[in-house]
Amino acid sequence: MESEEVDNKFTWVIKNFSTLQYDKIYSDPFVIGGCKWHLLAYPKGNKFNNSLSLYLVVDDARALPCGWRRYAQFSLTIINQLTDKLSQRGEKQNWFNQRNLGSGFTSMIPLPNLHAKNAGYLVNGEVKIVVEINDLEVIGKLDVSEESEETNQPLKKIKLDDNDAVSFDSLNETSPVKESIDVNGFQVLPSQVESVKCIFERHPDFASKFRPKNRHLKSTYMTVLLGLIKTLCQLPEELTDDDLDEASVAVSYVENGGLRLDWLEKKLAEVKAKKKKVETGKARLQRAEEELQKLNQKCLELKAFLEKENADVSEANVPLSFEDVV
CATH class of the missing domain: 2.60.210.10 (Apoptosis, Tumor Necrosis Factor Receptor Associated Protein 2; Chain A)
Structure with missing residues (x-):
């Protein structure tokens, strides 16, 4: 190699x-x-x-x-x-x-x-x-x-x-x-501009108590925040428990910098609840599928039984001929 x-x-x-x-x-x-x-x-x-x-x-x-x-x-x-x-x-x-x-x-x-x-x-x-x-x-x-x-x-x-x-x-x-663009004091990449603008539009005060002044540090906090949001946008079943644990740690880290993320904490809790619902739902589905397989097997067995009984009935339900009687 x-x-x-x-x-x-x-x-x-x-x-x-x-x-x-x-x-x-x-x-x-x-x-x-x-x-x-x-x-x-x-x-x-x-x-x-x-x-x-x-x-x-x-x-x-x-x-x-x-x-x-x-x-x-x-x-x-x-x-x-x-x-x-x-x-x-x-x-x-x-x-x-x-x-x-x-x-x-x-x-x-x-x-x-x-x-x-x-x-x-x-x-x-x-x-x-x-x-x-x-x-x-x-x-x-x-x-x-x-x-x-x-x-x-x-x-x-x-x-x-x-x-x-x-x-x-x-x-x-x-x-x-890489070219960066200022959005409310945060230097972000062009691909991040619309996402950051949307965050400020929906949560205008979330960075009002943000303490760091260094532009590189501010950019990194925003990058971590965008990464968190991207994580929460995945299918709940694709997220591992470690993913969600790390997301909780990351939320605490970003909040320690002064960003108000109560709205994100609610979404994180919502995703955790959805993941649990998916896991329990999939377990119920698996049990239901197993029961359905058993029922299908019983149906096949009953169908075979009916076919055999019909054959036996058809065989028995034949009149005797004159020769048979005499």
């Missing part, structure tokens, strides 16, 4: 993919934003589906201090080596901690599509995977100090030390800078 680390991207080249004998494989560790990571893949699919599963995982978590947490917005891409338009990309945001070391996708691409001849995903026995981490927030200490990193990462990072003091790692002057 080969790997390449560039800025906030890491490329993993898996050789001899079709002949791998392992149920799961790991990339080499890599560093992005001063944090160590590795990728985890299930080349034969997992027990739930026949698709390639892929996850971003915190590396060497045992070496991290008690109470560490990381928030990351990242993407995982299965590269199509014939045309980039067909590359399979998934985006996600997640809080990582000791209970939740990894996050990703159980179904990145169906295995038949991945192995299909001339499809472009498996070329010369190689599969290429790219992970990109766009925003990273670290609570605790970085795995690798900025001084020891070979290159400055063009990645926005916020680091909270053990005393919850906040410091910023400025972007490299030579790094590409």
